[in-house]
Amino acid sequence: MKYLRILILIAVCSPAAAAELLRHDLNFRYPDYAVRDTDTIIRKQSLSAGINxxxxxxxxxxxxxxxxxxxxxxxxxxFKSGFFVYGSALRLIGYNTSVDEVDVGGGYLYRPSKRFSGALSYNRFIFNKEERIIESATSNDVNWKNAYDWGPIKSTVTLDYLFGKSSDFFMTVTHSKYFETKGNIFDDKDYLSFNPGFSFIIGTQNFVQRYSVDHQVRLNSINIYRFGTSTDFNNGRLNMLNYSFKLPIAYNRPHYTFELAYKYSIPVNVEGALQNKHESFINASFFYVFY
Structure with missing residues (x-):
């Protein structure tokens, strides 16, 4: 824990951070399904609905x-008080299931100063019986996120404790730069926004072992499971897990945003049956806000 505190201090005190804590930058579920990195904070009672x-x-x-x-x-x-609740449904493309995952949760947004803001939330994951994706190795997430605006860029530190069939701890550190166009695109009510960023994740990976055990038959069928028990893997050890670069670009109007994001992921210290490699990701999202 002593080394973990030092890492957090280094991450927070490095010269980083840009605009405000963004509502959807709270990553209600988990960092890599989060959407609308270029969104602006909602300061009033509101309802947002989106597809991704x-x-x-x-x-x-x-x-x-x-x-x-x-x-x-x-x-x-x-809510005006800073509390929020959310729900989400996910469907994998190419399968007959109507819904593969449902998430529900809630939390509290706080801003003790103009530069510092954060959120504390609890998230519950519910899966269908197939439990295809890796996240199905757990079912609960306690998330604590804090961001500091240094001026030139923004630093964000997110701590996650996940528990269920497996238990893991993660720290995600992101340095990003938010900016937007000064000129109008089609009229005086729209603009483009950008929020390029670099992230790294430190954590345990007991979920890898749990997922491998739950899906051993499926992994064996395509010859990707590591047989034998004589491995030196220690999934409970705190390790660097991933580096990533992300570039979200959004078209914004007063009530809605369309965002397209590119992400390049570099997994490290991969353990167990899941042999990850460098990969590019594309995400698209549309959100409408009702005041």
Whole structure:
């Protein structure tokens, strides 16, 4: 824990951070399904509804050996007090199931100063009986996220404790730069926004072992399971898991946003049956906000 505190201090105190804590930058479910990195904070009671597309389902820097593109629908209700609740449904593309995952959760947004803001939330994941994606190795997430605006860029540190069939701890550190166009695109009410960023994830990966055990028959059938027990893997050890670069570009109007994002992921210290490699991801999302 001493080394973990040092890492957090280095991450927070490095010269980073840009605009405000973004509502959808809270990553209600988990970092790699989060949408609308270029959104602006909602300061009033509001209801947001959106649809999203992802080229593959990633979970804390890890993907399955079968590619799982997906669609999801999200609803978020923000209270004036800072509390929020949300619900989400995810469907994998290419399968007969109508819904593969349902997420529900809630939390509290806080801003003790103009530069510092954060959120604390709890998230519950519910899967159908197939449990195809890696996230199915767990079912609960306690998420604590804090962001500091240094001026030139923004630094964000997110701590996640996940528990269920497996238990894991993660720290995600992101340095990003938010900016938007000064001129109008089609009229005086729209603009483009950008939020390029670099992230790294430190954590345990007991979920890899749990997923491998749950899906051993499926992995064996395509010859991607590591047989034998004489491995030196220690999935409970705190390790660097992933580096990634992301470029979200969004078209914004007063009540809605369309965003397209490219992400390049570099997994490291891959353990167990899931042999991850460098991968590119494309995400698209559309959100409408009702005030």
């Amino acid at each position: 597309y992802g080229s593959d389902a990633m979970f804390f820097g890890r993907v399955g050996l079968i590619k799982y593109p997906y669609f999801s629908a999200d609803v978020v209700y923000n």
